[in-house]
Amino acid sequence: MKLGLFAAVSVLSMMAASVAFALDQNLPAYQPAAGITGQLKSVGSDTLDRQMEAWAKGFQRFYPEVKIEVEGRGSATAPEALVEGTAQFGPMSRFMSAGEAEKFEKKFGYKVSNFRVAIDALAIYVNKDNPIPCLAMQQVDRIFSATRKGSGGRSIVTWGDAGLTGEWASKPIVIYGRNSISGTHDFFRQIVLYDGDFKPDVNQEPSSQAVVQHVAEDKFAIGYSGIAFKTDGVRAAPLSVNPGGQLSVNPGGQCHNATLEETIGGKYPIARYLYVYLNKKPDEQLDPLRAEFVKYILSRDGQALVEQEGYYSLTNEIREAELRKLGLSPPER
Known part of the structure; x- marks a missing residue:
């Protein structure tokens, strides 16, 4: 029987050598930015519903004027919300299907983006x-x-x-x-x-x-x-x-x-990354509000909330890779 680890992506062996079995102390604390205001909505995974709520509340402690609405009925609701423009973030506990991704690309002319946010057994x-x-x-x-x-x-x-x-x-x-x-x-x-x-x-x-x-x-x-x-x-x-x-x-x-x-360590046979999808034009930077929320999720503050909610946090190595993918390269340490 084959293992379906991390949605059949063989990444565990690469992670096992470098991961710390606790919150990675190399993760930097979140550094708030000036002038962040506006509204965000997240529609998608029930698995990530409580987690998104926790991130929203934590983020709002830095930015009390920011309003974040979280709706978590299931991952299948995320692609439609992103296509229709009714949400800025689409948390999913699985990869977006080929059909869902194609529908997004057909409407916008470019591929949907995502970033890893936590690990789940x-x-x-x-x-x-x-x-x-x-x-x-x-x-x-x-x-x-x-x-x-x-x-x-x-x-x-x-x-x-x-x-x-x-x-x-x-x-x-x-x-x-x-x-x-x-x-x-x-x-x-x-x-x-x-x-x-x-x-x-x-x-x-x-x-x-x-x-x-x-x-x-x-x-x-x-x-x-x-x-x-x-x-x-x-x-x-x-x-x-x-x-x-x-x-x-x-x-x-x-x-x-x-x-x-x-x-x-790759021993437990049913594991996966959890994702958040978003609409990002490949040749443009994310707007400041979405960019800061992504940075917060991937910071030590955000990943501490991952452990608090019962999931497993990411390493700083993964954080840096996800930020680079979204054009949000972290500052040099």
């Missing part, structure tokens, strides 16, 4: 009382997928099918996931289910928080969501990649947790 949540010690990725496919392209074999319907015994053996697995406008839904389907189909009995929820809440309330439930949505009522099940695909309580491969170390 996509967790497979079980109830806190569930004793499952580890799940193989093949098992996850067989639990969630009707087509089982990543595993083959029979569907996993009960917790006994997944290897549990006793009272758990006969209990049906109640499955929760995100709805179809969610970037997390699309990412999970593409990477974990190999572009397969979800089972029809997957309960599709409008928010990541709702998925986790249902799993916390149902002893026999399972669901997927970003690591930042973890609560005391759930566990993020350790995951393994088992080439043989055998089903057992000990899936055969080494089990890895959705921690910072194992995510950045």
